[in-house]
Amino acid sequence: xxxxxxxxxxxxxxxxxxxxxxxxxxxxxxxxxxxxxxxxxxxxxxxxxxxxxxxxxxxxxxxxxxxxxxxxxxxxxxxxxxxxxxxxxxxxxxxx
Amino acid sequence: xxxxxxxxxxxxxxxxxxxxxxxxxxxxxxxxxxxxxxxxxxxxxxxxxxxxxxxxxxxxxxxxxxxxxxxxxxxxxxxxxxxxxxxxxxxxxxxxxxxxxxxxxxxxxxxxxxxxxxxxxxxxxxxxxxxxxxxxxxxxxxxxxxxxxxxxxxxxxxxxxxxxxxxxxxxxxxxxxxxxxxxxxxxxxxxxxxxxxxxxxxxxxxxxxxxxxxxxxxxxxxxxxxxxxxxxxxxxxxxxxxxxxxxxxxxxxxxxxxxxxxxxxxxxxxxxxxxxxxxxxxxxxxxxxxxxxxxxxxxxxxxxxxxxxxxxxxxxxxxxxxxxxxxxxxxxxxxxxxxxxxxxxxxxxxxxxxxxxxxxxxxxxxxxxxxxxxxxxxxxxxxxxxxxxxxxxxxxxxxxxxxxxxxxxxxxxxxxxxxxxxxxxxxxxxxxxxxxxxxxxxxxxxxxxxxxxxxxxxxxxxxxxxxxxxxxxxxxxxxxxxxxxxxxxxxxxxxxxxxxxxxxxxxxxxxxxx
Numbered sequence: 259x260x261x262x263x264x265x266x267x268x269x270x271x272x273x274x275x276x277x278x279x280x281x282x283x284x285x286x287x288x289x290x291x292x293x294x295x296x297x298x299x300x301x302x303x304x305x306x307x308x309x310x311x312x313x314x315x316x317x318x319x320x321x322x323x324x325x326x327x328x329x330x331x332x333x334x335x336x337x338x339x340x341x342x343x344x345x346x347x348x349x350x351x352x353x354x
Numbered sequence: 355x356x357x358x359x360x361x362x363x364x365x366x367x368x369x370x371x372x373x374x375x376x377x378x379x380x381x382x383x384x385x386x387x388x389x390x391x392x393x394x395x396x397x398x399x400x401x402x403x404x405x406x407x408x409x410x411x412x413x414x415x416x417x418x419x420x421x422x423x424x425x426x427x428x429x430x431x432x433x434x435x436x437x438x439x440x441x442x443x444x445x446x447x448x449x450x451x452x453x454x455x456x457x458x459x460x461x462x463x464x465x466x467x468x469x470x471x472x473x474x475x476x477x478x479x480x481x482x483x484x485x486x487x488x489x490x491x492x493x494x495x496x497x498x499x500x501x502x503x504x505x506x507x508x509x510x511x512x513x514x515x516x517x518x519x520x521x522x523x524x525x526x527x528x529x530x531x532x533x534x535x536x537x538x539x540x541x542x543x544x545x546x547x548x549x550x551x552x553x554x555x556x557x558x559x560x561x562x563x564x565x566x567x568x569x570x571x572x573x574x575x576x577x578x579x580x581x582x583x584x585x586x587x588x589x590x591x592x593x594x595x596x597x598x599x600x601x602x603x604x605x606x607x608x609x610x611x612x613x614x615x616x617x618x619x620x621x622x623x624x625x626x627x628x629x630x631x632x633x634x635x636x637x638x639x640x641x642x643x644x645x646x647x648x649x650x651x652x653x654x655x656x657x658x659x660x661x662x663x664x665x666x667x668x669x670x671x672x673x674x675x676x677x678x679x680x681x682x683x684x685x686x687x688x689x690x691x692x693x694x695x696x697x698x699x700x701x702x703x704x705x706x707x708x709x710x711x712x713x714x715x716x717x718x719x720x721x722x723x724x725x726x727x728x729x730x731x732x733x734x735x736x737x738x739x740x741x742x743x744x745x746x747x748x749x750x751x752x753x754x755x756x757x758x759x760x761x762x763x764x765x766x767x768x769x770x771x772x773x774x775x776x777x778x779x780x781x782x783x784x785x786x787x788x789x790x791x792x793x794x795x796x797x798x799x800x801x802x803x804x805x806x807x808x809x810x811x812x813x814x815x816x817x818x819x820x821x822x823x824x825x826x827x828x829x830x831x832x833x834x835x836x837x838x839x840x841x842x843x844x845x846x847x848x849x850x851x852x853x854x855x856x857x858x859x860x861x862x863x864x865x866x867x868x
Contacts, residue, residue, distance in 0.1 A: 266862060276452075309574075
């Protein structure tokens with residue numbers, strides 16, 4: 259039972275660490291963009307080519323990065339969390 | 355005819371498509387009604403929805419007419435500024451995925467109050483959470499119903515009141531008879547229609563610009579100046595930008611009708627997959643709104659857009675007419691109508707869950723209500739909410755309700771989100787702390803919005819506002835967290851502390867056999 263609890267605790271911590279890290283990454287990405295909008299309006303208006311400003315590229319990039327971070331988490335959780343949950347549920351057997 | 359557009363006249367294509375949609379969704383409802391025999395089926399579709407299906411349904415619940423018509427309009431009138439909303443409305447989804455989706459699925463049954471009240475004293479937490487839920491649902495419903503009335507009046511030539519009653523009645527048929535199963539499938543059908551319609555329009559727009567969005571943006575720049583590609587006047591101060599960003603990012607994770615959808619899937623893994631799908635679909639949709647907004651700016655022109663509706667809400671339908679004639683206009687009008695119907699259905703169902711599951715079954719009956727009674731109460735609550743939605747829609751006729759969605763997000767971000775996060779992550783959170791957190795977050799965001807320029811200057815016509823920010827999230831989110839933490843620390847709750855280990859186990863492992 260105690261090794262089971264220890265395994266659960268370490269799984270919980272592993273998951274929360276990843277969840278909090280990726281949340282921080284998302285906050286950094288989005289508020290990086292918002293702070294640029296707030297404090298560097300000219301910079302975002304800079305044209306890279308005619309018709310394409312830095313702001314539009316960064317805006318689209320926020321959306322694409324949101325996908326990327328989501329994809330990374332799902333891949334990580336599918337590979338590292340699900341098996342362990344199944345194992346813990348198995349060893350927990352009829353206890354529930 | 356309003357300046358060369360068929361908007362405002364009855365459109366045969368729109369009416370035909372609308373009847374096809376209603377006929378299709380009502381047959382889904384008929385099929386769903388025969389499968390809806392228990393409360394679990396009524397509120398959670400028997401937990402039988404797959405991750406991908408739920409992803410489409412989440413996208414359907416989230417992509418309201420406000421985001422389709424509103425963002426396209428905003429981009430068409432202000433260019434880049436509209437994109438601040440497009441991105442903000444997406445970035446809440448990864449947060450839901452990392453922090454909320456899986457624990458929520460593992461800990462709860464029908465409402466987010468299940469998660470907050472787990473290991474705490476039921477009655478006070480349930481009442482507080484129901485207040486948070488109903489406040490968000492009411493503001494969101496008002497915005498949707500008033501939007502529906504105006505939209506349908508403009509597009510189908512019906513009176514405002516008729517339009518509101520039709521939306522209320524059809525929506526009630528879905529929810530009352532088909533419960534969550536019907537609502538889910540209505541959302542899926544609507545998500546496909548909306549994405550398909552937006553994609554079709556984007557391709558038709560880009561076809562005029564060599565399939566190159568940059569050429570489209572360049573044409574917009576040529577027509578209205580470089581300013582359309584840079585941040586402009588919409589965000590008046592840096593603090594305003596940050597505060598709006600906070601509300602958009604964390605508000606999504608406190609919307610009860612979104613959170614409720616995680617109970618419709620069989621397990622945490624499926625909940626995770628569904629957010630992945632939803633994020634992809636919603637992000638794709640918002641990328642399309644770039645094209646639609648700038649397309650309307652160039653191909654329709656700002657003058658015509660504002661002459662039909664000063665707020666720009668008719669930009670997307672006008673664009674459809676320009677690129678595809680009255681046929682495409684009719685199709686897009688019907689899609690917008692379907693969009694509103696589906697969102698209203700989702701909102702009503704989550705409000706009904708708060709009334710029946712949180713207030714009636716858990717508070718009034720202390721959990722001792724048999725299944726027949728639960729289902730009956732759920733249906734009564736649905737009817738009450740449907741009637742309230744219609745009455746609110748009529749009561750707010752002619753009011754500027756654009757700020758209502760902002761209000762819903764502010765309350766969700768300041769009241770519901772902090773309580774969910776603290777109760778999941780923080781061992782020492784207590785009943786008093788969570789109740790204080792929800793109540794303070796909800797009330798202060800309402801108070802600050804009342805004191806803000808949105809109400810004081812724009813609506814009441816005063817020259818000055820006591821509270822400078824249009825969006826209070828910058829103050830109210832931290833405040834709700836601090837109140838929740840301080841109140842919890844002031845008077846520890848030993849029973850709750852002891853029960854955390856059990857909660858953590860269930861949060862990670864789920865309930866193997868339900």
